[in-house]
Amino acid sequence: MNWGEQLREHDIRITPQRQLVIETVERLHHSTSEEILSEVNKSFQGVNLSTIYRALEVLEDAGLVAHTHLGHGAPSYYIVNDSEHIHLVCNICGQSECIGEGVANELRVQVHAQHGFDVDMGHLSIHGTCRNCTELAQLLEPSQVVHAH
Amino acid sequence: MNWGEQLREHDIRITPQRQLVIETVERLHHSTSEEILSEVNKSFQGVNLSTIYRALEVLEDAGLVAHTHLGHGAPSYYIVNDSEHIHLVCNICGQSECIGEGVANELRVQVHAQHGFDVDMGHLSIHGTCRNCTELAQLLEPSQVVHAH
DNA sequence: TCGCATTTGCGAACAGGTCTCAATTAGACT
DNA sequence: AGTCTAATTGAGACCTGTTCGCAAATGCGA
Numbered sequence: 001m002n003w004g005e006q007l008r009e010h011d012i013r014i015t016p017q018r019q020l021v022i023e024t025v026e027r028l029h030h031s032t033s034e035e036i037l038s039e040v041n042k043s044f045q046g047v048n049l050s051t052i053y054r055a056l057e058v059l060e061d062a063g064l065v066a067h068t069h070l071g072h073g074a075p076s077y078y079i080v081n082d083s084e085h086i087h088l089v090c091n092i093c094g095q096s097e098c099i100g101e102g103v104a105n106e107l108r109v110q111v112h113a114q115h116g117f118d119v120d121m122g123h124l125s126i127h128g129t130c131r132n133c134t135e136l137a138q139l140l141e142p143s144q145v146v147h148a149h
Numbered sequence: 150m151n152w153g154e155q156l157r158e159h160d161i162r163i164t165p166q167r168q169l170v171i172e173t174v175e176r177l178h179h180s181t182s183e184e185i186l187s188e189v190n191k192s193f194q195g196v197n198l199s200t201i202y203r204a205l206e207v208l209e210d211a212g213l214v215a216h217t218h219l220g221h222g223a224p225s226y227y228i229v230n231d232s233e234h235i236h237l238v239c240n241i242c243g244q245s246e247c248i249g250e251g252v253a254n255e256l257r258v259q260v261h262a263q264h265g266f267d268v269d270m271g272h273l274s275i276h277g278t279c280r281n282c283t284e285l286a287q288l289l290e291p292s293q294v295v296h297a298h
Numbered sequence: 299t300c301g302c303a304t305t306t307g308c309g310a311a312c313a314g315g316t317c318t319c320a321a322t323t324a325g326a327c328t
Numbered sequence: 329a330g331t332c333t334a335a336t337t338g339a340g341a342c343c344t345g346t347t348c349g350c351a352a353a354t355g356c357g358a
Contacts, residue, residue: 048307088266103259110252116280117237123276131265197338
């Protein structure tokens with residue numbers, strides 16, 4: 001099923017703006033609303049930021065895109081049928097890396113068994129300290145370590 | 150070691166405002182900056198919101214308090230030496246429940262082994278659908294399900 | 299091709315958080 | 329106890345990310 005059909009299933013009209021948003025999110029893999037806007041505006045001026053937000057909202061409801069939070073700023077949007085992955089976000093350097101969702105399978109099963117809670121894996125962002133920053137921190141006084149955001 | 154000593158260790162001055170913030174965060178268990186402000190203002194008027202933010206920042210650096218994100222709005226602060234726990238946040242009803250961090254132990258070990266990444270368990274919030282909302286959703290048309298935030 | 303509900307652009311408004319700066323104050327040192 | 333000074337505070341302007349209201353434009357079923 002292509003995205004046009006998916007939208008029609010949800011009684012959502014197909015517009016150039018929405019098509020642009022889907023294509024841009026797909027192309028950028030992970031992007032904030034501002035990034036999507038400036039990318040869209042490279043080929044079509046006059047598309048409004050609130051239109052981007054509204055498009056992302058309906059596309060998210062339709063299950064075509066999803067978002068997660070990398071860092072404290074704007075959320076990051078991605079195409080749902082991209083291979084499932086979760087994010088490791090470093091609190092110190094702010095960089096994030098994608099990993100397969102396999103490591104969280106045990107977690108999902110246990111949380112469901114023990115609490116009846118259905119984990120949204122795509123939304124899962126794991127914060128902590130990446131390998132690089134752990135190694136760097138060992139060379140520095142604790143007081144010299146500055147956190148991102 | 151009490152919090153006064155912990156602050157002095159980090160060359161952070163002890164002020165009535167900071168004491169109020171620590172006591173309030175401890176009393177409320179989970180609270181946003183606005184909630185802390187209005188709670189503090191019940192006993193002492195004139196404390197400023199930016200002071201709350203600055204206090205939370207230094208207390209977080211000193212390792213006394215930490216925050217996590219429940220929902221899309223303001224982050225939620227808590228005392229670190231409260232028994233370690235992680236949060237399940239329901240995307241539909243918006244409610245969150247605390248669970249022991251045991252279920253994520255396997256995740257932490259694997260992420261460290263495979264990626265050298267040190268998971269910040271206190272910051273971990275797991276989003277998804279709670280038992281209640283899963284059951285309710287089965288009684289409704291999909292289109293009737295309205296998500297929180 | 300018409301009709302109309304949906305969608306858009308635009309600007310104002312809002313929420314959460316940060317910054318600047320003058321006035322105050324904690325705490326080290328007489 | 330009194331002095332000094334860097335850290336801290338209150339007040340308010342400002343910034344970023346997001347939502348809202350409304351008139352004009354438009355997708356799409358009939």
